[in-house]
Amino acid sequence: MKPYLILIIIFLFVLLQGSFLSLNLVLMTILVFTAFNSSRQSLWVAFVSGLLLDLAQGTTFGLSSLLFLVLTFLLLLYSKRFEPTHLFFLPFFVFFSAILYSLVVWQQIYLLSSLVLFSLTILVLFILKFFPIERARGLKLRT
Amino acid sequence: MRGESLKKTSFLTGLLLLISFLFFLLSSKPWFGKFLGFLAKPIQPLERNLLLTYQKSASWTTYFSTLKTKDQQIFQLQGQLNQLALQQNQLSSCLEENEKIKKLLGSPLPAQWRFVEARVMGMTEKMRIDKGQKDGVKEGMMIVSENILVGKVIKANENDALIQLLSDANTKIPVVVKKPSPDKTKTLGGVQARGLLSGQGGEKLLLDRVLQSEDIQKGDLVVTAGEEGWLPDLLVGQIVDVAPKSAEVYQKARVSPLVEAQNLRIVFIILK
Numbered sequence: 001m002k003p004y005l006i007l008i009i010i011f012l013f014v015l016l017q018g019s020f021l022s023l024n025l026v027l028m029t030i031l032v033f034t035a036f037n038s039s040r041q042s043l044w045v046a047f048v049s050g051l052l053l054d055l056a057q058g059t060t061f062g063l064s065s066l067l068f069l070v071l072t073f074l075l076l077l078y079s080k081r082f083e084p085t086h087l088f089f090l091p092f093f094v095f096f097s098a099i100l101y102s103l104v105v106w107q108q109i110y111l112l113s114s115l116v117l118f119s120l121t122i123l124v125l126f127i128l129k130f131f132p133i134e135r136a137r138g139l140k141l142r143t
Numbered sequence: 144m145r146g147e148s149l150k151k152t153s154f155l156t157g158l159l160l161l162i163s164f165l166f167f168l169l170s171s172k173p174w175f176g177k178f179l180g181f182l183a184k185p186i187q188p189l190e191r192n193l194l195l196t197y198q199k200s201a202s203w204t205t206y207f208s209t210l211k212t213k214d215q216q217i218f219q220l221q222g223q224l225n226q227l228a229l230q231q232n233q234l235s236s237c238l239e240e241n242e243k244i245k246k247l248l249g250s251p252l253p254a255q256w257r258f259v260e261a262r263v264m265g266m267t268e269k270m271r272i273d274k275g276q277k278d279g280v281k282e283g284m285m286i287v288s289e290n291i292l293v294g295k296v297i298k299a300n301e302n303d304a305l306i307q308l309l310s311d312a313n314t315k316i317p318v319v320v321k322k323p324s325p326d327k328t329k330t331l332g333g334v335q336a337r338g339l340l341s342g343q344g345g346e347k348l349l350l351d352r353v354l355q356s357e358d359i360q361k362g363d364l365v366v367t368a369g370e371e372g373w374l375p376d377l378l379v380g381q382i383v384d385v386a387p388k389s390a391e392v393y394q395k396a397r398v399s400p401l402v403e404a405q406n407l408r409i410v411f412i413i414l415k
Contacts, residue, residue, distance in 0.1 A: 015186070015189055015190060015193055017267060018186065018190045018271075019190040019191070019193035019197065019264070020194050020266050020267060021267060022267045022268055040155055043152070043155050043159055044159075046159075047162075047163065050163065051163075055179065055182055055183045057267070057271070058183075058300050058304070059305070060167060060170050061166050061167065061170040061179055062165070062167035062168075062169075063163075063167055065159075065163040066163045066164060069156060069159050069160050069163060072156075073152070073153075102268070106269065107313055108268070108311065108313060110344075
């Protein structure tokens with residue numbers, strides 16, 4: 001999937017998260033995109049999304065971006081050796097990332113919304129297995 | 144793993160992290176805050192409209208789901224009960240209330256308190272309002288709806304501010320418990336008890352640190368004590384359930400807020 005398409009989706013989620021949605025769909029989208037598209041584009045997507053989210057939420061500018069970049073980088077490192085889209089990895093990674101995000105940004109753990117994200121990630125993984133998208137391999141590391 | 148590719152990825156990550164960190168540091172500077180306010184301006188009306196649409200649809204959903212059910216009756220009764228408690232308090236402190244309403248209307252008054260109207264832009268983990276530093280909003284200021292406490296400003300940006308609601312787990316308010324007077328024309332009863340009100344992340348609040356010797360009952364009103372940076376005499380909620388007396392030093396009670404923050408569209412900031 002093209003990065004600008006994912007940015008459009010993320011922008012919609014940013015608006016929702018800035019107005020009434022307590023689910024961190026932006027984080028989930030970035031991580032799922034990174035898992036399916038293990039390239040350096042993911043870092044740019046994480047960077048831009050973080051800045052947009054901070055603008056929309058009114059949180060300290062750059063904070064979400066910092067967190068998203070660290071998490072994306074960790075996922076990229078993982079994807080060089082293992083399968084990041086595995087059902088026993090990605091949902092858990094999203095879950096713990098959401099908890100970390102809420103703890104750092106809101107100084108509070110939102111367990112329920114993290115669990116919902118966990119379930120949503122499983123659902124998204126299933127959908128993407130049934131309707132596979134072309135996986136870009138920008139890094140071409142798994143030779 | 145190819146070393147060169149990893150190096151490039153690490154370099155890009157480092158670079159973007161550095162830029163983000165720079166933004167993070169700059170965000171405390173007033174000139175950068177103004178720039179961010181300018182950037183956020185096109186997004187804010189979109190968010191406000193989205194929230195309004197959501198609130199409208201949520202209220203319709205609630206209406207249909209509770210139609211002709213006992214839940215609806217309970218819901219209405221709870222609303223009426225809260226309303227009665229509010230009216231009782233309003234009537235009992237008529238003079239004080241008139242003064243406050245005048246202030247809310249923006250009348251020039253010699254009193255210290257001044258109110259600024261703000262619209263709710265976002266309601267997620269925290270509430271977000273459309274007034275910020277340029278309107279004189281500072282961190283620590285109280286947010287009210289009528290004379291009911293809604294929350295406290297925890298971050299003031301150029302054009303908007305983040306509000307920590309009562310339900311937030313980080314909220315801790317020193318409060319006093321007052322008996323609602325049976326005679327609605329008289330003021331509230333004296334202080335029955337003192338305690339600490341804390342958010343639980345859900346709808347209800349927890350009243351703690353109330354001495355066992357003090358008398359608190361279901362229906363009592365909880366009002367801010369005016370300590371630890373919280374302004375005094377702001378209504379917070381009503382006791383709905385008192386835990387049975389135990390061997391503990393303090394007794395606890397569950398408190399229902401008198402205002403549903405989720406449905407608020409307009410609030411007032413107390414500028415002092």
